[in-house]
Amino acid sequence: MPDFSIEAVNLTKKYGNFTALSDLNLKLEGTKCVGFLGPNGAGKTTTLKIFTDMVRATSGRALINGLDSHKDKKTALSSCGALIEVPEIYPSLTPREALTMIAEIRGVPASERKSSITKVLEKVKMAEWMGKKVGKFSKGMKQRINIAAALIGDPHVLLLDEPTSGLDPRGMSEVREIIKDLKSESRLIFMSSHILSEVSEICDEVAMIDHGRLLAYGKINDIVSKFSGKDESVIEITVTKDLSTVTLNRIRALDGVSSIRALGPRRIDIKLVGGPSKQEKLLEKLVEMKIGLIVFRPAASALEETYLNMFKESV
Template sequence: MIEINNLTKKYGSFTALNNLNLSIDKGTVFGFVGPNGAGKSTTFSILATLLAPTNGTAYVNGYDVTKNPKQVRKHIGYMPDFFGVYDQFKVHEYLDFYGASYGVPSNERKAIIPQLLELVNLIDKKDSYVDVLSRGMKQRLCLARALIHDPEVLILDEPASGLDPRARIEMRGILKELKNMEKTIIISSHILPELSEMCDYLGIIEHGNLIASGNVGQIENQLQAQKILNIQVKNNIERTIAFFQEDPNVLQVERDEKTELLLHVSYEGTEDDQIELLRKAVKNEIPILTFTQKQSNLEDIFMEITKGDE
């Protein structure tokens, strides 16, 4: 449905997007995560035919975004990260205008507008002027606007940004419904947990480079080269430290600040190496009480790899 090959966008000497390769199947919800300025909006602008890439190609539904922009526009619903509304329009007029702009016939518009307003919970605001709507309502109205021509692909750039928790939950609910409608959705956020819940696949982008992509588990594996082993012993802590420090896969052994007999071991070996390490420890009569791998937190990893931006 969406095929991106070696997509590059440069502004002078600054590279906003560097050789991005991505393939998103029909009906997939793909989350694009990265800090501000990582290249998410650039990618979305290129897919929305608003920006030409310096190099590479991007296809939506088989149509090249630079060669067949008109066809691409027919198949996408685009919601930018920052957008304005025509304040003097009423809600239904706003949708009617965009419906007409997308070439939806008048009678179809009349039928689809109430359905869309129902979907985004704005049916009771049908006759309100757009400028009296709250930010969350405007976000939802913009989402309804992106759906007016029933596109197969939705490109949503930070749809939940600036919303209060309640509005975020409402937006998440709407996105789940869209997922059930088998829309292909590409959605961005700089907040990872928000996306990891609702997306089938994630891509993490930083400085214009896609540093990891796949489902949540795959991303953890790609990003987490080293793991932390939490090892608690009954006694003999000095001997235990000496034993683990000898292993070539152990990078660092730290004692827990609060629990005296607990160690945090930074380990880069494979799962088999890990089994072997435990076996050796037992053979060497290390009095192990617990031997666990620290549960990885995707957000921690994300924060770790993007901390250079702060």
């Protein structure tokens, strides 16, 4: 499997006397989705903008697949798509026209433009809207076109700055599904978001920053256990059949389970003491119980608790 990387090396950004990013070191590698978390003003957008050379670092380097995004801009960014503060598409343009312009700018050969545009619009499920004017689209549809634009040239590294922000629930859900699809196509996605349930759902790992400094980076469960100070994780499960009291009691009695909390008839949070090996055992046991297990993931509530603990004193 090819390996992609996004790396910040001693990255510092000053706006006058104000330090927005302070000696940030972070290396993301492989094919996965990494959530970028932190309060407003933490430096997330600034970081992503330095990676796309929209903002110049004061010192340090931003590397995409090992290439400096400022010094080797063209090559570095040829494998990188981004969704960061994109201007509104002119309302009287159609997606076909808008994306043709972008494909031209990106240097997609004229003979490949049409197929490339169809492909990216299919990915964001907007192919049937190709010839309609963007002005009539909902915010969610416009955001899907923006994602399509980021996908022109089929980049394997994607930088997304709050991709679902400002969308209604349907728009958010559609964009989330698109990101999940993109993730399954062997890409490295770095995505900022304030929606922790979304991050739990989509991301494999999180990087947390505040005041321009990296506070933590790692797998969601590892971060949760590390910063809760306890060797504890919370797993959310979803099953296809309603959980009976008997089943709930059997789950409660499993090795390592300290408590469970119902989120609905088919969804529960399981609080677990012990590290990854306990999680692995829990998953095996739940499968053996034949309860119709279809989702097993770090609970959104756990990430939220960690986030609130981590950032409460940093205001």
